[in-house]
Structures are given as C-alpha cells and as structure tokens.
Amino acid sequence: MSARLDHVATEAAEGSTEALVGLRQQRVRQILWILIASFSLLAVMNVASGHYTGAVLEGLAMLLLGIGQWRNASGASAAAARLALGTMLVVLVALMAAGEGLMDEVPIAYPALLIFAGMFGSRRLLVLATAVMLASLVAMALWHSNTVSQALSDPPLQRLVVLSIIVCVTMIFLLLVTGDVRHLVRDLEAETAALAQSNARITELAYYDELTGLPNRTMAKEHLRQLLLQLHARDARPGASVVVIFIDLDHFKTVNDSLGHDVGDELLREVAQCLKASLRPSDMVAHLSGDEFLVLLGPLDEGDTAVSAVARLMAQLAPSFMLHDMQMHVTGSLGVCVAPQDGDDVDTLLKKADLAMYEAKASGRNAFRFFDPRMDVNMLEYLQLASALRTAVEKGEMQLHYQPQLDLASGCVTGAEALLRWQHPEMGWVSPARFIPVAESSGLIHELGSWVLHRACADLRGFHDQGLAHLSVAVNVSALQFRRGHIDYKVINSLAGHDLPPGAIELEITESVLVDDSEKLDTALERLHAAGVRIAIDDFGTGYSNLGYLQRHAVRRLKIDQSFTRAMLESERADGIVHAIIEMAHCLRMEVVAEGVEDAATLARLKEAGCEFGQGFYWSPAIPAREFAAFAKARLPEPAAATLTA
Numbered sequence: 193m194s195a196r197l198d199h200v201a202t203e204a205a206e207g208s209t210e211a212l213v214g215l216r217q218q219r220v221r222q223i224l225w226i227l228i229a230s231f232s233l234l235a236v237m238n239v240a241s242g243h244y245t246g247a248v249l250e251g252l253a254m255l256l257l258g259i260g261q262w263r264n265a266s267g268a269s270a271a272a273a274r275l276a277l278g279t280m281l282v283v284l285v286a287l288m289a290a291g292e293g294l295m296d297e298v299p300i301a302y303p304a305l306l307i308f309a310g311m312f313g314s315r316r317l318l319v320l321a322t323a324v325m326l327a328s329l330v331a332m333a334l335w336h337s338n339t340v341s342q343a344l345s346d347p348p349l350q351r352l353v354v355l356s357i358i359v360c361v362t363m364i365f366l367l368l369v370t371g372d373v374r375h376l377v378r379d380l381e382a383e384t385a386a387l388a389q390s391n392a393r394i395t396e397l398a399y400y401d402e403l404t405g406l407p408n409r410t411m412a413k414e415h416l417r418q419l420l421l422q423l424h425a426r427d428a429r430p431g432a433s434v435v436v437i438f439i440d441l442d443h444f445k446t447v448n449d450s451l452g453h454d455v456g457d458e459l460l461r462e463v464a465q466c467l468k469a470s471l472r473p474s475d476m477v478a479h480l481s482g483d484e485f486l487v488l489l490g491p492l493d494e495g496d497t498a499v500s501a502v503a504r505l506m507a508q509l510a511p512s513f514m515l516h517d518m519q520m521h522v523t524g525s526l527g528v529c530v531a532p533q534d535g536d537d538v539d540t541l542l543k544k545a546d547l548a549m550y551e552a553k554a555s556g557r558n559a560f561r562f563f564d565p566r567m568d569v570n571m572l573e574y575l576q577l578a579s580a581l582r583t584a585v586e587k588g589e590m591q592l593h594y595q596p597q598l599d600l601a602s603g604c605v606t607g608a609e610a611l612l613r614w615q616h617p618e619m620g621w622v623s624p625a626r627f628i629p630v631a632e633s634s635g636l637i638h639e640l641g642s643w644v645l646h647r648a649c650a651d652l653r654g655f656h657d658q659g660l661a662h663l664s665v666a667v668n669v670s671a672l673q674f675r676r677g678h679i680d681y682k683v684i685n686s687l688a689g690h691d692l693p694p695g696a697i698e699l700e701i702t703e704s705v706l707v708d709d710s711e712k713l714d715t716a717l718e719r720l721h722a723a724g725v726r727i728a729i730d731d732f733g734t735g736y737s738n739l740g741y742l743q744r745h746a747v748r749r750l751k752i753d754q755s756f757t758r759a760m761l762e763s764e765r766a767d768g769i770v771h772a773i774i775e776m777a778h779c780l781r782m783e784v785v786a787e788g789v790e791d792a793a794t795l796a797r798l799k800e801a802g803c804e805f806g807q808g809f810y811w812s813p814a815i816p817a818r819e820f821a822a823f824a825k826a827r828l829p830e831p832a833a834a835t836l837t838a
C-alpha cells in the first residue's frame with residue numbers, strides 16, 4: 193500500500209517538475225527568438241551602413257542561436273541556454289573588438305546577458321560570465337591603447353571602471369536575487385511534494401481498499417465506465433465485449449465466526465492476491481466489501497470467451513491456503529454478465545452480475561452462472577417474498593400444521609412432524625419449499641425458527657394436557673440455525689418453559705448440517721443429546737454420501753426421503769435403497785421413519801422391510817393442531833387409550 197502511495201506521490205511531484213521544465217523551455221525559446229530577431233535587425237542595419245564584418249558576426253550569431261533553438265526544442269534547454277550565452281559573449285566581444293572597443297555601445301548589453309545567465313544557468317556560470325566580461329573589458333582597454341599606461345589613463349580607465357562596476361553590481365544583485373528565488377523554488381517544491389503526498393493519500397482512501405490493497409467499488413465503477421466508453425468508441429473493434437464477474441466466497445462467514453476476524457482478513461488478502469495473479473495486467477480485480485470481489489475483463493476480442501476467464505478464476509480459488517497452520521479450502525460463487533449484450537451502463541451490469549451470482553449460490557455454491565433475463569424476474573419475486581416474510585409472523589399469517597407419524601406395526605399415532613404454513617393475504621398459501629430458502633438467505637430463518645419452536649412446544653403442551661402425553665413433535669431445523677442460532681439453548685429453554693420432557697421434541701436436520709465438522713456443531717449436538725432431545729436425519733439418502741457423521745453423533749432416527757418411498761414399488765433401485773437404509777439404520781441401532789407413504793401397497797412393503805414408522809398422505813397431510821389432536825385420539829396406543837378412557 194505505502195509503495196503505491198510513494199509511487200503516486202512521486203508521480204505527482206514529477207508532474208510539477210515537468211511543468212517547471214516546460215516553462216523553462218518556453219522561456220528559452222522566446223528569448224532565443226528575440227535575440228535572433230534583434231541580430232537580424234542589426235545585421236540589416238550593418239549591411240545598409242557598409243559594416244560587413246559586424247553583419248557577418250551577427251549572421252554567425254543567428255546561426256548558433258538557431259542551433260540553440262533546435263537543442264531547446266529537443267529538450268536540452270540548459271545546453272541551449274549555455275550555447276546562447278557563449279555565442280552572445282563571443283559575438284559581443286568580437287563586435288566590440290571590430291567596433292570602437294571600450295567606447296563601443298556593445299557593453300551596454302552585458303547586464304542583459306548576465307540576467308540571462310542568472311535565469312538559466314548556475315551561480316558558477318553567472319560568476320564565470322562576469323569574469324569573461326571583465327576580462328573582455330580589460331582586454332579592450334589594452335587593445336585600443338598602445339601601452340598599459342595609456343590604457344590606464346583617462347578616458348578608457350574611467351570607462352573601464354564604470355563598465356566593470358555596472359557588470360559587478362549586476363552580478364551581485366543577480367546572485368542575491370537568484371539565491372532568493374532558488375530558495376523559494378526549493379520551498380515550493382517541498383510544498384508541492386507534501387501536497388502530492390496528501391493528494392495520493394486521499395486518492396488511496398477514496399479508490400483503494402485498505403485491507404487487500406485492491407481497487408474499491410468506486411474505482412471499479414469508474415474503470416467499468418472507461419471500458420464501456422472504449423467499447424462504444426468509434427475505433428472500437430467490432431464484436432468486442434466487456435465481462436463483469438461478481439465473486440462471492442462460499443461460507444466465508446463460517447471462517448470469520450469460527451476462526452476469528454484476523455484469520456478471515458488474512459484469507460481475504462490471500463484470495464485477493466490469487467485472483468490478481470490469474471488476470472492480465474489490463475484486467476481489474478476489486479474488493480467490493482466483505483467476501484465480495486469484482487473482476488472486470490476487457491475489452492475482449494470476439495474470439496476471447498468469458499468462459500475460459502471464469503474457469504481460470506474458479507481454478508485459482510480451488511487450491512487450499514495455509515493459514516495459521518490450517519489448511520483452508522475456499523470456493524466461490526461467480527455471477528457473470530457481458531456488455532454490450534446484457535446492458536451498457538455500469539449500474540445495470542453490476543446488478544445483473546450480482547443476480548447471476550445469487551443464482552450460482554442457490555445452485556449449491558462453487559459454481560458460476562451467466563446472467564439470464566429470467567433472473568431479473570426471480571430476484572423481484574425474491575425481494576417481494578423476503579419483504580412479506582419479514583412481517584408475516586407479526587401479522588399472524590404463519591401457522592404450524594402437524595403431519596401425523598404412525599407406528600407401522602400398530603397403526604397408532606406416535607407423534608407428528610410440525611410443518612410451517614404461510615397464508616399470505618394476496619399470494620394465498622405459499623409453499624415452504626418457496627419461502628424457507630428465502631428465509632435462510634435473508635437471515636429471517638432465526639426469527640421464524642424461534643417462532644416454530646415456541647409454537648410447537650405450546651401445542652405439544654396442549655396435546656399432553658388433553659391426555660396425549662405419549663406424543664412427540666418433530667421440528668425441522670435449518671443448517672443456519674445450528675451454525676449461528678444457539679439452537680441448543682433455545683430448545684432446552686423452550687422445553688423447560690412449557691414443562692415438557694426433553695424426549696417430546698425431535699429435531700429434524702439434514703445431512704448437510706452434520707457434515708460440517710465444526711466444534712460448535714459438536715458441542716450443540718452433545719448438549720442436546722445430554723438433555724435428552726432426539727435428533728433425526730431428514731431426507732436421508734439425498735445429501736452427502738460420507739456416513740462418518742453417523743458414527744460421530746448420537747442420531748436417533750433416519751427419515752427415508754419421500755422420493756425413495758414413493759418410487760419403491762415401481763423401481764427396484766428405489767426399493768433396494770429403502771431396504772439398505774433400513775438395514776443400516778438397524779445395525780447402528782437407529783429407528784426409521786418413511787416419509788411420503790401414499791398407499792397401502794407401499795405401507796405393506798415398508799412393514800415387510802422392517803420400517804418402524806411412517807408419515808404420508810395415505811393417513812393425512814399436515815393439519816392444524818386441533819384436527820391433529822382429534823386424529824391422534826382416534827389412533828391411540830394401548831396404554832394411552834386406557835389412561836384416556838379412565
């Protein structure tokens with residue numbers, strides 16, 4: 193960061209020095225033109241009056257000044273100034289010698305020449321020029337006198353003294369003035385450098401991200417604007433495109449939450465370097481915020497494909513990073529859009545790349561998606577749903593329904609799965625398959641999950657109070673609630689608050705929760721197990737194939753996914769899978785619940801295979817609490833029936 197700051201400051205200081213050099217070059221040019229014009233005039237006058245020697249000398253001066261003009265134009269203004277000064281000195285001395293010597297008017301030009309030396313030369317050059325002038329004056333005095341005593345007599349002596357005094361005084365004045373000017377210029381240069389430094393700092397803060405040193409959002413937007421201008425420029429190559437790639441790191445929040453912000457920051461820096469290394473110098477990678485990066489490629493030629501660039505970026509993220517002696521695997525979800533096809537203004541392109549990134553995330557992460565016009569519609573629906581969901585609990589639009597779970601052998605109801613139902617005033621019944629993912633990605637799942645837990649415990653308390661104390665309720669819990677929701681405390685407190693035995697609540701979690709081998713999950717599950725809360729694996733067989741988690745955690749039940757149950761009569765494979773799950777569960781001393789039982793034939797096949805419990809439309813869909821209580825009363829197990837009738 194500071195290296196770039198120095199570079200920017202040096203650039204700014206160089207800019208101001210360049211301006212000074214330019215000014216000096218301009219002044220030398222102007223003075224040389226004035227001198228050339230003056231000598232031309234003098235030469236014409238000398239020719240007219242028959243003084244050909246003077247005219248030849250002036251012609252020679254013009255030639256040398258012309259060479260000085262050429263040197264100045266090619267950037268060597270100091271050399272040009274020295275050449276002009278030397279020429280002038282030689283020519284003036286020669287004119288003086290050819291003319292009237294000390295009594296000539298030529299020495300009148302000496303102070304002007306000294307000013308020129310003071311302006312464009314060093315102090316040493318000024319003193320040297322003065323010495324040459326004084327020497328020329330003494331030489332003239334001697335030249336025109338036959339003897340030294342004659343030279344030292346009046347009037348040449350007087351003339352020599354007066355001219356020498358004028359030359360010396362001019363030199364002293366110039367030494368003083370140029371000393372002051374030099375001092376001022378030095379101060380000014382120091383001030384300019386300081387100003388450049390602070391300007392560079394401001395630029396740094398306004399356009400670069402402090403953490404990664406990458407350009408920030410403002411800079412990225414400006415760069416994209418420039419790329420789009422190039423795309424629309426008259427000389428743009430036909431078919432050229434600009435590619436905008438939005439990158440969001442997967443599960444970065446987990447790294448931050450579990451390993452701390454320092455590790456998170458370091459990871460972001462590593463990722464930033466990796467992304468930068470995979471791009472051409474003309475491309476840009478910017479850090480937008482948190483775990484979001486933006487890559488801008490272009491303008492690309494017609495043959496260049498965005499896909500190869502995207503594949504390169506994804507491959508760059510794939511290897512693991514060693515941070516704090518820990519191997520970290522980072523993947524990203526990438527959203528891609530291409531200008532001009534998908535839009536030709538900065539905001540539209542950023543929005544579309546963002547939408548595409550959300551689709552990549554929704555598809556299971558570690559993926560990329562190109563923008564598709566349908567995504568616009570999806571995002572609108574998502575936003576509407578998220579905003580309606582925010583107030584759904586307060587407005588009483590949420591209900592918890594119960595789908596009975598039965599003991600297959602006896603046909604008695606042993607409990608129910610609590611399933612959320614949302615009745616929106618305009619949208620009608622909204623399926624949980626639609627709104628649960630929205631609640632998860634918007635963070636509303638925590639609030640919703642707490643409401644479900646409270647409602648389930650309250651209803652269960654009601655069932656127990658009606659003499660249905662054998663019933664338990666299974667509550668679905670999202671992975672997010674486990675990762676960041678203190679679910680263990682909430683469940684244990686809620687059970688105690690409603691005076692319920694811990695075994696009355698079962699938590700249904702999916703395999704994706706259990707493969708996350710974080711310490712936090714282990715502790716939460718251990719605490720729940722120790723308290724007596726049961727855990728069931730929902731949709732078993734549809735998630736991860738690594739079953740190591742079944743050994744690690746105390747899982748009470750496996751729920752066979754309805755896709756297998758419903759297909760088991762038609763498909764041998766599905767039937768085989770159901771049998772295998774039941775066998776495996778029994779080996780591990782777990783119970784099995786079959787989901788999606790829709791007919792008697794499937795029920796018979798499940799019983800035959802040794803499945804203990806089932807739920808499905810064959811008995812009932814999810815129904816309101818009151819209806820469920822009535823349903824359960826009609827299918828009581830023996831001991832409960834005896835107590836209820838007594």
Ligand code: C2E
Pocket residue numbers: 595610611612623624625628644667668669670700730731754787788789790807808809810813814
């Ligand atoms: P799930 O936990 O696997 O729930 C079972 C789903 O299968 C429910 O769909 C249920 O209505 C449906 N189902 C039950 N029996 C049958 C049958 O015989 N045939 C067919 N075709 N379907 C049957 P639903 O209610 O639409 O819920 C969908 C998913 O939404 C649930 O899948 C669960 O993952 C999630 N969900 C529901 N309520 C909650 C909740 O309170 N919290 C969380 N985190 N997720 C919930």
Ligand code: MG
Pocket residue numbers: 609668700730
């Ligand atoms: Mg479930």
Ligand code: MG
Pocket residue numbers: 730731751753754787
């Ligand atoms: Mg299920």
